[in-house]
Amino acid sequence: MDSNTHFKVALIGTGTIGLSFAAFHLSHLSPASHLTIYDTRPDIEQYINATLPKFYGEHLSLSPSRIHIAKTLQEAVTDAHIIQESGPENLTVKRALWAEVERHAPKNALLWSSTSGIPASQQAQDMQDKTRLLVVHPYNPPHIMPLLELVPSPATHQDVVKRTQEFWHQRGRVPILIQKEITGFVANRLAFALLRESIHLVHSGVVSVSDLDKIVESSMGPRWAVAGPFKSYHAGGGPGGLEGFFTNIGQTVQGCWDDAGHVNVGEGWEEKVFKDAREVYGMVDTAERDRITRRLLDVLEEERGKKEVGLGTQHTLEPTPGT
Numbered sequence: 001m002d003s004n005t006h007f008k009v010a011l012i013g014t015g016t017i018g019l020s021f022a023a024f025h026l027s028h029l030s031p032a033s034h035l036t037i038y039d040t041r042p043d044i045e046q047y048i049n050a051t052l053p054k055f056y057g058e059h060l061s062l063s064p065s066r067i068h069i070a071k072t073l074q075e076a077v078t079d080a081h082i083i084q085e086s087g088p089e090n091l092t093v094k095r096a097l098w099a100e101v102e103r104h105a106p107k108n109a110l111l112w113s114s115t116s117g118i119p120a121s122q123q124a125q126d127m128q129d130k131t132r133l134l135v136v137h138p139y140n141p142p143h144i145m146p147l148l149e150l151v152p153s154p155a156t157h158q159d160v161v162k163r164t165q166e167f168w169h170q171r172g173r174v175p176i177l178i179q180k181e182i183t184g185f186v187a188n189r190l191a192f193a194l195l196r197e198s199i200h201l202v203h204s205g206v207v208s209v210s211d212l213d214k215i216v217e218s219s220m221g222p223r224w225a226v227a228g229p230f231k232s233y234h235a236g237g238g239p240g241g242l243e244g245f246f247t248n249i250g251q252t253v254q255g256c257w258d259d260a261g262h263v264n265v266g267e268g269w270e271e272k273v274f275k276d277a278r279e280v281y282g283m284v285d286t287a288e289r290d291r292i293t294r295r296l297l298d299v300l301e302e303e304r305g306k307k308e309v310g311l312g313t314q315h316t317l318e319p320t321p322g323t
């Protein structure tokens with residue numbers, strides 16, 4: 001896809017995720033592009049006017065006045081190049097929606113679902129042509145977070161994946177192709193593994209909710225924004241790399257894995273952990289979270305740009321032994 005192309009993007013369902021995508025498109029599509037929204041809530045226009053401005057604090061290439069609110073799904077998709085669905089996380093709704101979209105959308109339109117967990121193969125069950133649908137899973141909030149997990153079904157056509165990758169690459173995002181459909185995809189599986197151990201540690205009295213968060217925010221949080229777990233521990237192993245790391249402290253790693261917390265939803269930890277989180281945080285200021293995250297990402301982008309221009313190598317993390 002040419003980054004200068006004038007796109008017609010149709011967003012279906014504009015709650016938390018859809019509206020954040022609207023903010024992204026407003027700031028990244030070319031001025032002559034079009035953004036159409038279809039959402040079943042009766043007060044959609046007032047809701048968008050009141051809520052959308054809170055999402056963008058940046059230069060907009062497309063004026064918010066260029067948003068068209070469609071009255072029907074058919075009207076929204078009929079001449080769209082990209083149809084991005086962020087409706088409820090409900091298989092029945094998504095199956096019916098794609099079957100109807102397919103009836104009215106142009107044959108070469110890209111069809112993307114934001115789902116956190118319903119595979120494209122299930123959503124496409126009532127479609128005539130199952131090769132068209134692709135999961136494009138964002139990390140909340142998508143107008144700030146660079147990651148998009150692209151999760152094709154076994155039937156999704158290669159060309160759909162390729163055109164989708166190009167679209168996001170050209171807008172400075174990080175689209176990662178996930179090779180197999182799997183519950184929760186990758187980012188959430190990693191996050192939920194940490195959440196499970198966090199709950200276990202709080203529930204068994206090792207640490208409080210607020211101290212656990214401070215530990216993450218003061219250690220692996222910043223580190224992992226710079227280098228993921230493999231690169232970090234490869235550096236941590238000194239000259240021996242990841243293998244050296246396991247030679248040095250593999251036994252401790254195994255000890256932690258043996259002792260990992262096996263909490264499950266509904267097993268009695270909820271009352272205390274939820275109460276503690278409410279007491280410590282009340283309502284989290286997401287605007288502040290987003291502002292600081294954006295600043296952090298700006299620094300990372302600036303540093304990566306410098307590295308590409310200056311050093312011409314991706315692997316500049318010096319090995320510093322340790323965890």
Ligand SMILES: NC(=O)c1ccc[n+]([C@@H]2O[C@H](COP(=O)([O-])OP(=O)(O)OC[C@H]3O[C@@H](n4cnc5c(N)ncnc54)[C@H](O)[C@@H]3O)[C@@H](O)[C@H]2O)c1
Pocket residue numbers: 012013014015016017018038039040041085086087088089090093097114115116117137138139140
């Ligand atoms: N919230 C997150 O953190 C997050 C992160 C990544 C992906 N997702 C996925 O994004 C999707 C949307 O999640 P959300 O949190 O924004 O939900 P949400 O409830 O905030 O928004 C859903 C919107 O869809 C509208 N809607 C309901 N039925 C509809 C229909 N038939 N046609 C059109 N619009 C309809 C609702 O009015 C609402 O505005 C889900 O599939 C979810 O799994 C959510």
